[in-house]
Amino acid sequence: xxxxxxxxxxxxxxxxxxxxxxxxxxxxxxxxxxxxxxxxxxxxxxxxxxxxxxxxxxxxxxxxxxxxxxxxxxxxxxxxxxxxxxxxxxxxxxxxxxxxxxxxxxxxxxxxxxxxxxxxxxxxxxxxxxxxxxxxxxxxxxxxxxxxxxxxxxxxxxxxxxxxxxxxxxxxxxxxxxxxxxxxxxxxxxxxxxxxxxxxxxxxxxxxxxxxxxxxxxxxxxxxxxxxxxxxxxxxxxxxxxxxxxxxxxxxxxxxxxxxxxxxxxxxxxxxxxxxxxxxxxxxxxxxxxxxxxxxxxxxxxxxxxxxxxxxxxxxxxxxxxxxxxxxxxxxxxxxxxxxxxxxxxxxxxxxxxxxxxxxxxxxxxxxxxxxxxxxxxxxxxxxxxxxxxxxxxxxxxxxxxxxxxxxxxxxxxxxxxxxxxxxxxxxxxxxxxxxxxxxxxxxxxxxxxxxxxxxxxxxxxxxxxxxxxxxxxxxxxxxxxxxxxxxxxxxxxxxxxxxxxxxxxxxxxxxxxxxxxxxxxxxxxxxxxxxxxxxxxxxxxxxxxxxxxxxxxxxxxxxxxxxxxxxxxxxxxxxxxxxxxxxxxxxxxxxxxxxxxxxxxxxxxxxxxxxxxxxxxxxxx
Numbered sequence: 001x002x003x004x005x006x007x008x009x010x011x012x013x014x015x016x017x018x019x020x021x022x023x024x025x026x027x028x029x030x031x032x033x034x035x036x037x038x039x040x041x042x043x044x045x046x047x048x049x050x051x052x053x054x055x056x057x058x059x060x061x062x063x064x065x066x067x068x069x070x071x072x073x074x075x076x077x078x079x080x081x082x083x084x085x086x087x088x089x090x091x092x093x094x095x096x097x098x099x100x101x102x103x104x105x106x107x108x109x110x111x112x113x114x115x116x117x118x119x120x121x122x123x124x125x126x127x128x129x130x131x132x133x134x135x136x137x138x139x140x141x142x143x144x145x146x147x148x149x150x151x152x153x154x155x156x157x158x159x160x161x162x163x164x165x166x167x168x169x170x171x172x173x174x175x176x177x178x179x180x181x182x183x184x185x186x187x188x189x190x191x192x193x194x195x196x197x198x199x200x201x202x203x204x205x206x207x208x209x210x211x212x213x214x215x216x217x218x219x220x221x222x223x224x225x226x227x228x229x230x231x232x233x234x235x236x237x238x239x240x241x242x243x244x245x246x247x248x249x250x251x252x253x254x255x256x257x258x259x260x261x262x263x264x265x266x267x268x269x270x271x272x273x274x275x276x277x278x279x280x281x282x283x284x285x286x287x288x289x290x291x292x293x294x295x296x297x298x299x300x301x302x303x304x305x306x307x308x309x310x311x312x313x314x315x316x317x318x319x320x321x322x323x324x325x326x327x328x329x330x331x332x333x334x335x336x337x338x339x340x341x342x343x344x345x346x347x348x349x350x351x352x353x354x355x356x357x358x359x360x361x362x363x364x365x366x367x368x369x370x371x372x373x374x375x376x377x378x379x380x381x382x383x384x385x386x387x388x389x390x391x392x393x394x395x396x397x398x399x400x401x402x403x404x405x406x407x408x409x410x411x412x413x414x415x416x417x418x419x420x421x422x423x424x425x426x427x428x429x430x431x432x433x434x435x436x437x438x439x440x441x442x443x444x445x446x447x448x449x450x451x452x453x454x455x456x457x458x459x460x461x462x463x464x465x466x467x468x469x470x471x472x473x474x475x476x477x478x479x480x481x482x483x484x485x486x487x488x489x490x491x492x493x494x495x496x497x498x499x500x501x502x503x504x505x506x507x508x509x510x511x512x513x514x515x516x517x518x519x520x521x522x523x524x525x526x527x528x529x530x531x532x533x534x535x536x537x538x539x540x541x542x543x544x545x546x547x548x549x550x551x552x553x554x555x556x557x558x559x560x561x562x563x564x565x566x567x568x569x570x571x572x573x574x575x576x577x578x579x580x581x582x583x584x585x586x587x588x589x590x591x592x593x594x595x596x597x598x599x600x601x602x603x604x605x606x607x608x609x610x611x612x613x614x615x616x617x618x619x620x621x622x
Contacts (some may be wrong), residue, residue: 117213181214189216222249232276233251257484277300291522309527346426385554387545392426399489433608
């Protein structure tokens, strides 16, 4: 239940024009007001107006006579009760606040503006006509239960030869279905699917895309606040759902991570039903999204032996649209009864668990050093602590090497909260490491080259002056939800708790919250911990996890603890920093998966990089 004060604040915090923006056609600003076509009745001349009065944004339609506040607009448009409208707006406000906080704090490192090509729908008119005349094309559609009317509605096409995209493909001249993604009347992405199959006998993909076009969600413009949306995998499933009258959006492939902007669009739907493929990767992708999106989000599970919506329509419903709709509604009801994603049913877990060893799990943290990569499997839900014998031994650089490797080589989404190093400084270090150029002599072209190497890598770096550990953890929570982070980093924890009256207690509370966050959102979290300053008699000794400064919970709440050690080559004089050997001992001091291990790397400070002394497979690079 919400109090009157809470409801009054909600009316003021979300203006009626913001609610109307996604519900009213042609809404435009007119002086201090907003005007558009009323969503509550049919009209050709705009008579719907949003205006401010006494600090509250209201609305009125001079055509049908209805009026009210923001909550009542949601209630009227979405045909729900007042209490449901209040709940929906509360969730909407939470997402908007989280979005704003994340956008202000985290920025992509080495971001490069990429121009994408588009072209008019008329450019594929000939291919559209060819589909209706092609026996191979019509057979492909029929084999998936897609009607020719649906194909026309979505502007599908057919070409015999895909040489313009890939002239060396084994099936280049054997027939291809065209799937255009359309936004604002323009084709923003064009994909080709072979009528022969998804892959060649040797595993070569038979799904191609035109270069220099945007990566987008298929049919994303269909998302509406007035309707539920189904998030499926691929174009055929999207078409099957749409053919039955549902709003559906397709992700490009299993394992794809939605961008923040895609998430912003998806969460505007009335409810979100995640209905991906039932293979291991598809199931993991949908469960990850379920964990992140949460509000009004439900997980559809197809019956045993059924792979996806397309197969469900053909095999279970025998191509009967009405039967399909009936059965989908039943699946929706079942999905709505399931507990939140972080509540696990043991029996279900036992039936769905696979026999992949932890070290072969694609979701695990990967190390750019072969010897270390074989040590232990750090999986989603784990908290890793990184510390060192001394300050200034390169923890941030070592961690940066690790994060860039996961972002570039394994497409992991990284969100790094750096409490000491400013984003520009971090970007310079990253560019030096990626290009193997000294950070002191980097030129503009080196930064450009680094950004090219990163390509589509999603690596966000941020810092918010004055933020304490509670504020940072809330930021990271929203970064996980909006950015889909696979790895969250706090570098370092002590910087965030040092102003607390009881610093040890604050660190303990923070580690408990970090552990809960890792488990609840199934994400890997890396926490950098400061070492205690060693006494004279212990100076030079390799530190252990018990030497981490502050609360014992930093060590005990971590699944793994990694320690870096470099020998001093000169004693620290007054006002002079110690000089360390480039030889770095890396110690796995705690792991729930393996015994303690150690190896040696060499640190090249000018490029902020750590490398194996004798690489097993050559020096890791990009």
